[in-house]
Amino acid sequence: MTPHATDVVGSLVWSADDGGVWAVWQLQPFAFGPLVPARDKMRAHGAISHMVNNLPGPSLLFSLCEPTPHSVLEGLMLHDPVPPRWGSYVQRILSQLEGRTVYHRTFWLAARLPDGRGSTWKAALDASRGFLPGALFSKRRTWRSEDDVETALRQVTAIELEAFGPIEHRRATAADIEWMIARTPRRATWGEPANSTWPDRQDSPSGRLLALNDAIWYEGGSREDEGRGFRRNYIRVETPEGELGYQTAIVVADLPTEATYPDGLAGWWYTAASANLDGDPFPVDWFCFVEPMDAGPAQRFLTRRHRNIVGQHEEYSGEPTGLPDSVQRADRDLRELRATLEASPGTKLLRVGMWFVIGAPDRAVLEARARALTARYPAGVYSLARPIGGQVPLVRAGQPGASRPRALMDYQHYLLPHDLAGGAPYCTSDVGDPAGIPLAVNLSSGLAELVYVDPGYGPRDLDRSGSVLATGSPGSGKSYTLKSMTWATVLSGGQVVVVDRSASREYVTLADAVPDAQVVDFRVGNVSLDPLACIIDRDQATTVATAFLSILTRVDLLSPIGAGIREEVEKVAMAGGRMADVIEALRQRRDTVDVARVADIYRAMSGAAAVLAPNLAPVDLTAGYVCISVPWLTLPEAGTENPLPEQAFGLSLLYLITAVSQASIMSDRARFGAILLDEAWALTANEHGKALVEQIIRAGRKEFVAAWLASQLPTDYPPEIADQVDIKLVFRQAGKATSDALSMLSLPPSADRIELVERHLSRGRCIFRDVRGRTALIQVLPAIDPTLAKVILTTPGDEAEPKPKTGAEAAA
The missing domain is CATH 1.20.58 (Methane Monooxygenase Hydroxylase; Chain G, domain 1)
Incomplete structure (x- = not known):
């Protein structure tokens, strides 16, 4: 059976159906779904409406599910050089996926260029000549000239300037179009090709296109199909490789008479993307043939x-x-x-035909998938039909260059551009980074896609902060998620410094599973946390030392006494002294002698020697994983105006630990580093601590560092911190905290969203907003590394790993 294209040059397709030239683009989708702010959906609606209204002629809007080979998955998780243990971990992940095909959704547009040739008999004859038997010609003849190509490319540029606007796009290649043609008969078979591994080409002659499309198509199946019956509304396909597959086209017969966008009954293309059978997602390709009328x-x-x-x-x-x-x-x-x-x-008025195509390795699965897809659309609102006859033309009409299939004549819709855009044709719930750590499964995308997180992607590639905010009630999975990120970051070559205040020393335990780990306990008294000794930059050391004394003694730095503290710290820093020298210098001044006396109160407290002892060696924080264990640290409750001496010392020491860690991490700009602060409220509730966290977040863009913060309440993050962080994770919440958490994601607290956060976010399941502002529901992956699985959970009675609840989660 001949393809619809006679010739392909780059993104240009010479059509065998109408003799015209078609151009093909791949489009980047917009964020969509119940967890995406309405303003983002309206922005997508406007851009798609504009594009559709400016299409020059017959066009095909379509989305294909591309299989991702394990070799490509491996490349997404690895980078040079590959640390040994990280490479082993990636292989373990791939072994878990053995026997499964992982898909991801791609979005395309094919538009017929306005060259005026489609209605002429000569153009149709030229198109047909490409498929005359090769014996009639000594060599293949070319029925397009260089002038044709140049003219077409000028038209392509004009369309891009006029129609696409904010829509990110790229011109398709001949390899892309070859893949589309070759994939059509091989859909959902084990031999289904992947675009990512298809050989790159500049053009494709008719003979090659003919070979790619080669297959035996049985309209309505064959006698060999069990239970064939009389409703022969499917196709049996036999490929040259000897593989057998089944496909069916399902046409959109009726749309809602009234549908509100973005949260009503619209979004029918997005609905198809989440089809699943018994919790196990399956790929659904959709197509929309559009003929605009002025x-x-x-x-x-x-x-x-x-x-x-x-x-x-x-x-x-x-x-x-x-x-x-x-x-x-x-x-x-x-x-x-x-x-x-x-x-x-x-x-423009659009004459539209819409259909879905699904495939399966056997007919029973195909029928089950067809029923599952149809069930996604409310009866009486939508109507889907499976035509008997005309299935092969419908399936093959998904290739660029195809004309409108006859089977669509009975299922035509007349829509305005904004009506068609209401179906959310170029929208998805994808989240995460292009590559990196496999952190979770996307439960919103419909294909159980892995969610990758590259901690350095934001500051390195997007000039955005890589910092993370996590909020959720106890036991919801905050610490579990941050431990997973920590473990994977260190294994893949990054650095994480964590301040562990837990009595169970849970992050100390994590060190048993992490290579290049160092646990620091300042009570031992063998290392110094003195900022004047640990921080190389003199100005930064002076600022940190002054803030430490301000928190410790509760002196306002803008007061005369505060000015005196600053003066003495600067003098001692210039002379190469230590904090003990600062205390003695303050003792010699009449206006600051009381500050020295207050500081003396803390000398006997646990951990004080790390700051005030004069001769200890500076702490070394260069290991891949540094856990600073301070379970003995006493902190005031949020809002405490008059903390006890132990609480004031704990607060000042927590600030100092964070500041010294920041300075250490920033000293190596070639390696990504993160400071993890569980129960971050203790730091953000203090003005100096809040300023320090803000500084880490702001500096992260140029210093390749990030602050990873976890706290139970969203209000623990002041707006000046929360507004600067793109990556946010909202775990289970209750009461007013639910609305606050949704507001932190810029989501109005609707009844459905409140119910989701309060009742349906089991452990490890959360709403995730990535560095590009896209939001979706994810399930954090269980620990498959045996060493990590033993130490990652510390709650009494917990199992070794969280149990997936759906087939979508189990799929990954």
Whole structure:
């Protein structure tokens, strides 16, 4: 069976159906879904409406599910050089996926260029010549010239400038188009090709396209199919490689008569993306053939149709039931269309045909998947049909260059651009980074795709902060997630410094599973945390030392006494002294002697020697994983105005630990580093601590560092911190904290979202917003490394790993 293309040059396709030239693009989708802010959805709607309204002629909007080979998955998780243990961990992940095909969704547009050749007999003859038997020609003849290509490319550029606007796109390659053609008969078979591994090409002659499309197609199946019956609304396909597959096309027969966007019954393309069978997702390709009409011809066309409708009024005038609802609805819709086109002459009317294609290795699975997809659409609102006959043309019409299949003639829709955009055709729930640590499974995407997190992606590639905010009630999975990120970051070559205040020393235990780990306990008294000794930059050391004394003694640095503290710290720093020298210098001044006396109160406290002892060696924080264990640290409750001496010392020491860790991490800009602060409220509730966290977040863009913060309440993060962080994770919450958490994600607290956060976020499941602002529901992956699995959970009675609850989670 011949393909619809006779020749391919780059993104240009010479059509065998209409003799015209088509251009193909890959488009980057917009974020969509119940967890995406309405303003983002409206922005996507406007961009898609504009694009569709500026299409030059017949066009195919389509989305294909591409299989991802394990070799590609491996490349997404590895980078040079590969640390040994990280490479072993990646291989363990791939072994878990053995026997499964991992898909990801891609989005495309094919548009016929306005060259005026499609209606001429010569163009049709030229198109057909490409498929005449090779024996008639001594060599393949080329039925396009260089001038044709140059003209087409100029038109492609004009379309890009006029139609795409904010939509990110790239021109397809000949390899992309070859893959689409080769994949059509091999959909959902074990031999289904992947675009990512398809050989790169600049052009594709007709003979090669013919070979790629080679297959035996059985419309309605064959006698060998068990239970074939009379409803032969499927295809049996036998590929040259000897593989057998089954496919079916499902046409959108009826759309909702009224659908609100973005949160109503619209978004039918997005709905198909989340199809699953018994919790196990399966790939669904969708296609939309669009023929635009300018306002003038559209008005004349609608007028003729409206006259037919008005003529039916007299037919039913004598009926006791009056005019049928369907006729009244058609009358109303036509009036609205005509009014819109009259008010906006630049708006086009679109004749649209829409269909889905699914495949399966056997017919029983195909039928089950078809029922599952149909069930995704409410009966009485949407109507989906599986035509008997015409299945092969429908399936093959998903290739660029194809004309409208005949089977769509009975299922035509007349829509305005904003109506079509309401179906969310170029929208997805993808989250995460292009590559990196496999952290979770995306439960919103419909394909159980892995969610990758590259901690350095934001500051390195996007000039954005790589910092993370996590909030959730106890036991919801905050610490579990941050431990997973910590473990993977260190294994892949990064650095994480964590301040462990837990009595169970949970992050100390994590050191048993992490290579290049160092545990620091300042009570031992063998290392110094003195900022004047640990921080190389003199100005930074002076600032940290001054802030430490301010927190410790509760002296306002803008007061005369505060100015005196600053002066003495600067003098001692210039002389190469230590904090003990600062205390003695303060003792010699009349205005600061009381500060020295207050500092003396803390000398006997546990851990004080790490700051005030004069001769200890500075702490070394260069290991890949550094855990500073301070379970003995006493901190005041949030909002405490008059903390006890032990609490004031704990607060000042926590600030100092964080500041010294920041300075150490920033000293190596070639390696990504993160400071992990569990129960971060203790630091953010203090002005100096809040300023320090802000500094880490702001500096992260240029210093290749990040702050990873976890706290139970969203209000523990002041707006000046939360607003600067892109990556956020919201775990289970309750009460007012639920609304606060949703607001932190810029999501209005609707009833559905509140129910999700309070009742359906089991441990390890959370709402995740990535560094690019996209939001989705994810399930953090269980620890498959045996060493990590033993230490990652510390709650009494916990199992070794969280249990997946759905087939989508188990799939990954």
